[in-house]
Amino acid sequence: MEIGSQGAMDVLDPASDTVIASVPMCGASEALSALNSAFEFQPQWEATPPAQRADVLRATAAMVVARKDSLARIITQECGKPLAEAAGEVQYSADYFSSAANEIHALNDTHLDLQRPGVRGVVRHRAVGVCAAITPWNFPLAMLARKVAPALAAGCAQLAKPAEETPLSAFALAEILLECGLPPRCLHVLSGDAKAIATTWLMDGRVRKLSFTGSTDTGRLLLRQCAQEIVRCSMELGGHAAFIILADADIDLAVKGALQAKFRNAGQTCICPNRFLVHESIASEFTARVAVAAAQLKIAPGMEAGSQIGPLIHDAAVEKVRSHVADALARGGKLICGGQTKQLPDLPDRFFEPTVIANCDPSMLCFTQETFGPVIPIMSVTSQKEAIDVANSSPFGLAGYVFGGSDSSTRSVAQQLQCGVVGVNEAAPSNARAPFGGVKYSGYGREGGAWGLMEYVTTQYLALRSLDK
Numbered sequence: 015m016e017i018g019s020q021g022a023m024d025v026l027d028p029a030s031d032t033v034i035a036s037v038p039m040c041g042a043s044e045a046l047s048a049l050n051s052a053f054e055f056q057p058q059w060e061a062t063p064p065a066q067r068a069d070v071l072r073a074t075a076a077m078v079v080a081r082k083d084s085l086a087r088i089i090t091q092e093c094g095k096p097l098a099e100a101a102g103e104v105q106y107s108a109d110y111f112s113s114a115a116n117e118i119h120a121l122n123d124t125h126l127d128l129q130r131p132g133v134r135g136v137v138r139h140r141a142v143g144v145c146a147a148i149t150p151w152n153f154p155l156a157m158l159a160r161k162v163a164p165a166l167a168a169g170c171a172q173l174a175k176p177a178e179e180t181p182l183s184a185f186a187l188a189e190i191l192l193e194c195g196l197p198p199r200c201l202h203v204l205s206g207d208a209k210a211i212a213t214t215w216l217m218d219g220r221v222r223k224l225s226f227t228g229s230t231d232t233g234r235l236l237l238r239q240c241a242q243e244i245v246r247c248s249m250e251l252g253g254h255a256a257f258i259i260l261a262d263a264d265i266d267l268a269v270k271g272a273l274q275a276k277f278r279n280a281g282q283t284c285i286c287p288n289r290f291l292v293h294e295s296i297a298s299e300f301t302a303r304v305a306v307a308a309a310q311l312k313i314a315p316g317m318e319a320g321s322q323i324g325p326l327i328h329d330a331a332v333e334k335v336r337s338h339v340a341d342a343l344a345r346g347g348k349l350i351c352g353g354q355t356k357q358l359p360d361l362p363d364r365f366f367e368p369t370v371i372a373n374c375d376p377s378m379l380c381f382t383q384e385t386f387g388p389v390i391p392i393m394s395v396t397s398q399k400e401a402i403d404v405a406n407s408s409p410f411g412l413a414g415y416v417f418g419g420s421d422s423s424t425r426s427v428a429q430q431l432q433c434g435v436v437g438v439n440e441a442a443p444s445n446a447r448a449p450f451g452g453v454k455y456s457g458y459g460r461e462g463g464a465w466g467l468m469e470y471v472t473t474q475y476l477a478l479r480s481l482d483k
């Protein structure tokens with residue numbers, strides 16, 4: 015067993031509480047050594063031709079896919095999601111490596127006509143320097159892939175601290191990158207004391223960029239630390255997505271979309287819909303049908319064949335969902351299905367039933383905070399304007415969804431939503447080729463495609479007067 019300066023920590027399977035691994039509990043001393051190593055090596059990686067860096071990323075994408083089964087098992091074991099979903103996450107992670115490799119041409123110089131005789135402009139895209147990534151437990155592989163792939167593509171060395179709950183996916187990814195030819199000093203993954211590691215990195219002055227995915231509260235705290243050394247940040251913080259269903263929506267499509275978007279990872283995703291705003295003319299039909307479908311989902315450990323709803327990550331998560339349900343019911347919500355945990359024999363009481371609550375309103379906790387569990391709270395609305403106003407009343411703005419029968423009206427509603435990603439009659443908008451990120455309390459910066467790559471470069475403008483006659 016590897017030990018860090020602060021000892022070791024167990025990684026638990028949330029479905030069973032079985033200890034699946036023990037990992038080093040690193041602290042400030044390991045954080046500093048990793049930073050020293052990355053800082054010294056970074057110029058060499060930046061000087062490596064982009065095509066060569068892209069080769070490492072393409073090989074990584076291929077190896078991630080080749081190891082889909084074993085990586086999916088690691089994800090399911092440490093974060094609990096159904097194995098089929100974990101396999102989807104593996105593919106999605108691989109896509110970030112291919113996408114970063116494909117976009118590497120965006121780093122090419124841009125030539126400017128300055129309209130001044132004898133002087134021309136060149137705009138260079140330089141690696142920002144050593145980067146830090148801090149990632150959450152709900153997509154332990156993909157959230158790291160999203161950061162590591164563009165950072166390495168841009169020529170940055172990457173320091174990474176995965177969530178306490180899920181370090182194993184991160185170590186598995188690091189191993190693959192090394193096997194695919196990444197110089198070891200380009201990437202350092204440390205498990206351990208989040209605060210000590212982050213403080214060491216962010217207050218040092220040599221880390222030039224932080225990419226963080228996690229809660230808004232932690233994001234704020236890290237931003238304060240980053241202010242000291244003017245560290246550039248990308249912040250993918252909490253979400254509170256609205257799922258708007260217009261009067262002319264295809265109810266079948268809306269029900270399917272709601273199930274897909276809401277129950278992925280048992281509702282523990284930052285883009286999962288938290289507020290269902292359904293036109294009053296179809297609200298009762300949608301409610302009845304989504305509840306019938308939700309009640310049929312199979313609740314079981316993620317490793318079990320056919321599992322659709324795995325465990326929540328820990329007991330605190332269960333308590334939060336319970337409190338949101340209790341609050342909604344106390345304020346006049348009507349429980350249509352679920353509402354409690356399902357006790358599976360010999361397993362921790364952590365499997366929350368898919369839950370549908372009607373008669374919800376914006377005064378309820380589930381309408382003001384991210385529930386992060388399998389709950390569909392439904393509010394009936396009388397107009398598109400009301401739906402848009404309620405959706406935009408949240409200080410969060412990561413994702414949103416609009417389901418309706420006309421391309422022009424759904425698009426018009428989508429464009430009025432204050433969020434970074436909108437699915438229009440589409441429940442799975444995330445794509446490694448597209449920009450992902452939020453506005454307001456959901457943060458800033460984008461991940462994916464060329465937008466993600468540009469987060470890891472600084473722009474240098476050269477005004478070149480040639481002395482050649």
Ligand code: ADP
Nearest residue numbers: 148149150176177178208209212227228229232
């Ligand atoms: P969640 O509620 O989803 O666990 P957090 O924001 O607490 O979200 O965690 C996301 C990531 O931030 C994890 O890797 C966690 O270890 C890290 N983290 C939490 N608190 C701190 C902190 N004070 N300093 C640095 N990192 C932190």
